[in-house]
Amino acid sequence: MARAILNVQNLHKSFGGLIAIDDCSFEVESGTIFGIIGPNGAGKTTLFNMLTGFLSANSGTITFDGREVNRLKPHQVVELGIARTFQVMKPYYEMTVWETLQVSRQCKRVRSRYSDAAIINRMNMDLLARLGLEDKADMLVDELTQGDLRLVDIGRALATEPQALFLDEPFSGLGGEASDRLSALLTSLRDDGVTIVIIEHRLRELMRLVSTVMAINFGAVLAKGTPEEIVKNPDVIEAYLGRSGGSLSATAS
Numbered sequence: 470m471a472r473a474i475l476n477v478q479n480l481h482k483s484f485g486g487l488i489a490i491d492d493c494s495f496e497v498e499s500g501t502i503f504g505i506i507g508p509n510g511a512g513k514t515t516l517f518n519m520l521t522g523f524l525s526a527n528s529g530t531i532t533f534d535g536r537e538v539n540r541l542k543p544h545q546v547v548e549l550g551i552a553r554t555f556q557v558m559k560p561y562y563e564m565t566v567w568e569t570l571q572v573s574r575q576c577k578r579v580r581s582r583y584s585d586a587a588i589i590n591r592m593n594m595d596l597l598a599r600l601g602l603e604d605k606a607d608m609l610v611d612e613l614t615q616g617d618l619r620l621v622d623i624g625r626a627l628a629t630e631p632q633a634l635f636l637d638e639p640f641s642g643l644g645g646e647a648s649d650r651l652s653a654l655l656t657s658l659r660d661d662g663v664t665i666v667i668i669e670h671r672l673r674e675l676m677r678l679v680s681t682v683m684a685i686n687f688g689a690v691l692a693k694g695t696p697e698e699i700v701k702n703p704d705v706i707e708a709y710l711g712r713s714g715g716s717l718s719a720t721a722s
């Protein structure tokens with residue numbers, strides 16, 4: 470039985486009178502891919518922001534690998550082994566792909582483990598090969614396609630050598646071929662033991678990857694289960710009606 474690496478209990482977050490996260494509890498098992506879905510404004514990014522040190526919860530607990538996350542700063546969360554990407558990418562323009570990875574390599578988590586530049590160079594080459602970007606190391610990120618940019622963005626997170634990767638809508642804007650490359654990358658990372666949590670509106674891509682999905686609406690957990698269970702769940706279907714509800718049942722096949 471896999472152990473839970475992330476444990477969230479009774480989390481609450483309000484912005485003034487608006488309750489963005491309402492008594493949210495869930496666990497993520499180590500080495501699995503866990504999906505988070507929900508309509509626009511459901512609270513998904515707010516939840517990610519609390520899990521990664523960008524926001525503090527009003528109450529509740531977040532434990533990662535046995536350590537309390539709430540109230541840590543983002544760089545301290547990186548030290549624990551959590552890396553994330555953002556819904557809107559902000560590439561390091563005028564820097565190359567290699568230089569982008571090198572920025573992440575400056576984090577304490579990497580510097581305290583690997584002091585030898587030759588080892589870091591080798592790790593960068595391995596990471597670029599894994600991303601399928603070995604021929605683009607010296608390209609400016611400004612020149613990359615949307616699909617390659619998304620891979621560099623994930624590479625930037627992976628270069629902190631995380632145990633867990635949190636991805637906010639990684640499939641957004643990707644065409645079929647780029648989506649397939651991203652899916653293959655995420656599957657291979659999972660096979661190597663990286664825990665992955667994904668917020669995604671592209672349900673077809675998400676449901677093929679994840680073992681467990683949590684649906685949230687108005688900040689509260691609506692349902693948790695396998696992709697097959699979630700796409701049949703009446704509450705989830707209702708929350709998605711008028712958006713993608715009509716095609717929800719086709720997504721888990």
Ligand SMILES: Nc1ncnc2c1ncn2[C@@H]1O[C@H](COP(=O)(O)OP(=O)(O)OP(=O)(O)O)[C@@H](O)[C@H]1O
Binds near residue numbers: 507509516
């Ligand atoms: N800093 C903030 N101040 C005030 N309200 C906020 C803030 N951040 C988020 N909200 C509100 O909290 C609610 C949840 O927003 P959030 O961005 O987490 O939703 P989401 O599920 O990620 O939506 P989307 O799918 O559109 O990205 C929304 O009503 C949003 O307007």
